[in-house]
Amino acid sequence: xxxxESIPHSETLRVHDRCLxxxxxxxxxxxxxxxxxxxxxxxxxxxxxxxxxxxxxxxxPRVGDVAAVLAMDRTTLTASLKPLERRRLVVIxxxxxxxxxxxxxxxxxxxxxxxxxLPLWERTQAACEALLGDADxxxxxxRALD
Amino acid sequence: xxxxESIPHSETLRVHDRCLxxxxxxxxxxxxxxxxxxxxxxxxxxxxxxxxxxxxxxxxPRVGDVAAVLAMDRTTLTASLKPLERRRLVVIxxxxxxxxxxxxxxxxxxxxxxxxxLPLWERTQAACEALLGDADxxxxxxRALD
DNA sequence: ACCAATTATGTTGATATCAACTTATTTGTC
DNA sequence: GACAAATAAGTTGATATCAACATAATTGGT
Numbered sequence: 001x002x003x004x005e006s007i008p009h010s011e012t013l014r015v016h017d018r019c020l021x022x023x024x025x026x027x028x029x030x031x032x033x034x035x036x037x038x039x040x041x042x043x044x045x046x047x048x049x050x051x052x053x054x055x056x057x058x059x060x061p062r063v064g065d066v067a068a069v070l071a072m073d074r075t076t077l078t079a080s081l082k083p084l085e086r087r088r089l090v091v092i093x094x095x096x097x098x099x100x101x102x103x104x105x106x107x108x109x110x111x112x113x114x115x116x117x118l119p120l121w122e123r124t125q126a127a128c129e130a131l132l133g134d135a136d137x138x139x140x141x142x143r144a145l146d
Numbered sequence: 147x148x149x150x151e152s153i154p155h156s157e158t159l160r161v162h163d164r165c166l167x168x169x170x171x172x173x174x175x176x177x178x179x180x181x182x183x184x185x186x187x188x189x190x191x192x193x194x195x196x197x198x199x200x201x202x203x204x205x206x207p208r209v210g211d212v213a214a215v216l217a218m219d220r221t222t223l224t225a226s227l228k229p230l231e232r233r234r235l236v237v238i239x240x241x242x243x244x245x246x247x248x249x250x251x252x253x254x255x256x257x258x259x260x261x262x263x264l265p266l267w268e269r270t271q272a273a274c275e276a277l278l279g280d281a282d283x284x285x286x287x288x289r290a291l292d
Numbered sequence: 293a294c295c296a297a298t299t300a301t302g303t304t305g306a307t308a309t310c311a312a313c314t315t316a317t318t319t320g321t322c
Numbered sequence: 323g324a325c326a327a328a329t330a331a332g333t334t335g336a337t338a339t340c341a342a343c344a345t346a347a348t349t350g351g352t
Contacts, residue, residue: 006257012202021177022196023288026217028174030292031167050168056158071172100300111152138287142169146176246330
């Protein structure tokens with residue numbers, strides 16, 4: 001392999017400093033760890049919290065709806081539901097009218113767990129916002145990327 | 147279960163709109179998908195690109211160094227190296243002085259692949275920056291979170 | 293009513309993620 | 323020099339992520 005085919009280290013540093021994908025991954029991993037830790041006493045992760053929260057609606061949403069809300073792959077969602085279903089936090093029921101559709105609903109246990117998780121979220125969220133100059137601006141930027 | 151134990155839907159909406167963890171996860175997933183797609187012709191993912199780039203240094207870094215740079219769990223890194231090692235893009239060698247330490251180095255093939263990936267990164271990065279008003283500000287915000 | 297296109301979802305296989313635990317080596321203190 | 327503490331890294335088991343492929347039900351055009 002000739003030298004022509006490799007990248008100088010200076011270029012590596014430039015990519016490393018600027019790559020939005022890497023910056024977003026690092027921030028996402030760091031935030032996930034922080035929230036995971038906060039929710040640990042309840043035995044759920046940050047992702048499971050977001051998912052349970054997305055299911056807390058008057059009308060049980062469909063799989064596709066939830067995937068869209070979380071900007072998550074549909075098949076990832078199917079997999080993520082498994083442990084929650086096993087723990088009886090979520091029930092999956094066929095739709096009344098459309099037999100293709102499955103409705104995702106919190107159980108009473110799930111709702112109760114979510115209620116206990118909320119104050120933990122508040123605390124952690126406040127701690128994270130404190131790291132930012134303008135959390136609303138950051139949220140707007142993040143939204144622009146998805 | 148009593149009603150006292152559940153969260154009103156309005157509260158759910160507030161959490162959903164404000165949660166930094168969810169916003170970061172969504173943005174990270176969206177960016178990863180975008181870069182994954184760009185790198186697909188080369189058979190690597192966005193995460194593998196970042197990892198290979200992190201190894202492109204004059205002195206082969208140690209496992210712990212790379213994990214710190216990527217803000218990634220050390221054991222995640224060990225797992226992520228496996229497919230790259232299998233494809234002979236990376237070699238893992240014991241350190242000369244400290245027998246606990248393993249040095250991670252790109253192979254000639256790895257360096258060459260990275261060089262071919264760089265223009266794809268440039269294009270995708272530019273497209274993502276175009277979504278933001280001020281990419282430097284966004285990067286600074288993301289850095290504040292990790 | 294038929295049937296092709298579309299829609300909603302699931303399954304499989306590979307990789308990524310992290311906590312908990314384990315092993316091997318080095319360092320520092322006496 | 324012995325040995326406890328600290329350091330570097332790996333393994334296991336659970337969950338998360340997504341592409342590729344597969345299935346079943348609905349819709350729309352004729």
